[in-house]
Amino acid sequence: MNEKLSAWVDGEPCGEEGGELGCTCGLSLYDAMRADAEARNDWFLAHLIGDALRGRPVLDDGFSVRIISRVDVVEIDPAYDPFGDEG
């Protein structure tokens, strides 16, 4: 695990210079995670630790993959209201 990934797990700037939020690394870090199995494992571990501390259910690590594959076949709809009754 590295410090940058740990900060990113928390939705915090990684400490690098640049950008209004002091952090512009989000995309590149995700790219790194996609290419690096150890980084993905560390990402999972960091969330698992948080889950365990809060005593919440442990979700499996394929969860986000399944969400993304479902979202992948949907298009943005400029007229759509996500708070409407129809999904």
Place this chain on the structure above:
Amino acid sequence: MDAPVSTDPDLELLRAAQSGDRHAFNILVVRHQRRVAWAIAGIVKSPQEVEDLTQETFIKAWRGILSFRGDSRFSTWLHRIAVNTAKNHLVSLRSRIPQYSPRPDSEDDAAQPEAVETEDPERLMVGRQIAETVARAMRELPDMERSAIEMRELEGKSYDEIALALDCPVGTVRSRIFRARERIAAALRPQLEPYRGRRW
């Protein structure tokens, strides 16, 4: 009042997603999926329903991403969609008249109140062991690291708030939380090795 959008850590990814960048939205999914699932798990109990409704929440968010105006943080907006989706699901369950069906349609499988899943015993046992290992590792952490990760994970404080509470720079908070996670992860890794690559 929510924090202004200018301090939203998701702002850049959100702008990219609103311009149609699916990759940016996928990062937001990875970042927020657990919090969304927890919010839904507070309303419905079946793990399968939680997963289905989490997926539905993100589908709604992506489809309606242009309706997000930045009046609140993206995470707050997503949380509202999740709660709304779960509550609507419960309403639809309650309005349904229970009826025997030898061939239920797949859309409604998860909506059968009697079809609530039970947790896999092995999964429960592993979860308990993980919790014990994490608790033990927490007790062995240096005080300053334990305080920092407790404030983050249990109290939900931002790094700025933790820095203020511990009277130290934000960079020190970032380092302490990272070191705490790394120590706990080191204790967990051997325990998780048999499950590496498995979905559980």
